[in-house]
Amino acid sequence: EAAADVITDELGPLAVWVNNAMTTVFGRVDDVSAAEIERTTAVTYLGQVNGTLAALRRMKPQGSGRIVNVGSSLAFVGIPLQAAYCGAKFACRGFTQSVRAELLAEGSPVTISMVHLPAVDTPQFDWCESKMDAPARPVPPIYRPEQAADAIVAAAEDGRRSDVLGSWNRMIVSLASVAPGVVGHFSADTGIDAQQADGTDRKRESNLYAPVDDDHDVGMRGRFADEANGVMTPAFVRSLPGTAATLVSSVGSSLADRVRQVRTNLSR
DSSP states (O other): OHHHHHHHHHHOSOOEEEEOOOOOEESOGGGSOHHHHHHHHHHHTHHHHHHHHHHHHHHHHHTOOEEEEEEEGGGTOOOTTOHHHHHHHHHHHHHHHHHHHHHHHHTOSOEEEEEEEOEEOOTHHHHSEEOOSSOBOOOSSEEOHHHHHHHHHHHHHHOOSEEEOSHHHHHHHHHHHHOHHHHHHHHHHHHHHHTBOSSOOOOOOOOSSSOSOTTSOOOSOOSOGGGOSGGGOHHHHHHHHHHHHHHHHHHHHHHHHHHHHHHHHHTO
8 A cells, every 4th residue: 555655746646556575385285384374475465465555546436447367387286395485376267257357347448467477587596585405496498587577568558358378388387277187287397396406595585574685686687598489499398299298198197187087986
């Protein structure tokens, strides 16, 4: 509310409001406390709720405005080591869809959009809380922060309902909608190793409860710039044959699950 007041006092009516607050805890859910999950949810989910409410209170009376909530491919697909973050992003997606439906029902000119990002090379992997022994890393393919910004600006300009950034992520999200069992096995087989870099994680500050960059600007990029070319990154291209083999194996595992379920039902 205070931020919105400052903006309107100094710059005039709100035209665009982007919600992108986040923090998380990397680690198996057994190693994460309820308080840490609650804090992740308060920042990542309720941060978007509070921002949306502040924007709506000003945009609806003025009869204009665009809200853009930043989601993730992990708002569609839950992966290991990210239970707290996935839960919060799933919640953001449901909240945004409900608010959009209300605005449509009212015939409001205010729009709310959601841009679902892939892995982006930002500093989050160096300062979010981690329970892992290895350093946290984004799951390839990795994208540059500028690409995320371009997608957010596009949503602010045209008020599109939803956008998933990245061809690979669009494929995974689509596959999850028709074959969730396959994606579940694929995530289980690949998600743990893909989120851990080589080496041992150094002791570092965590931003779970307080910012760690109040007195200095670390910039928008992380330490994975050499890999941040999306699906055109050479290492990602070289990994595709192995990825395809894992997908085939995941199909087999999912089919085996169905067979076991059928046999169990028939034996009752």
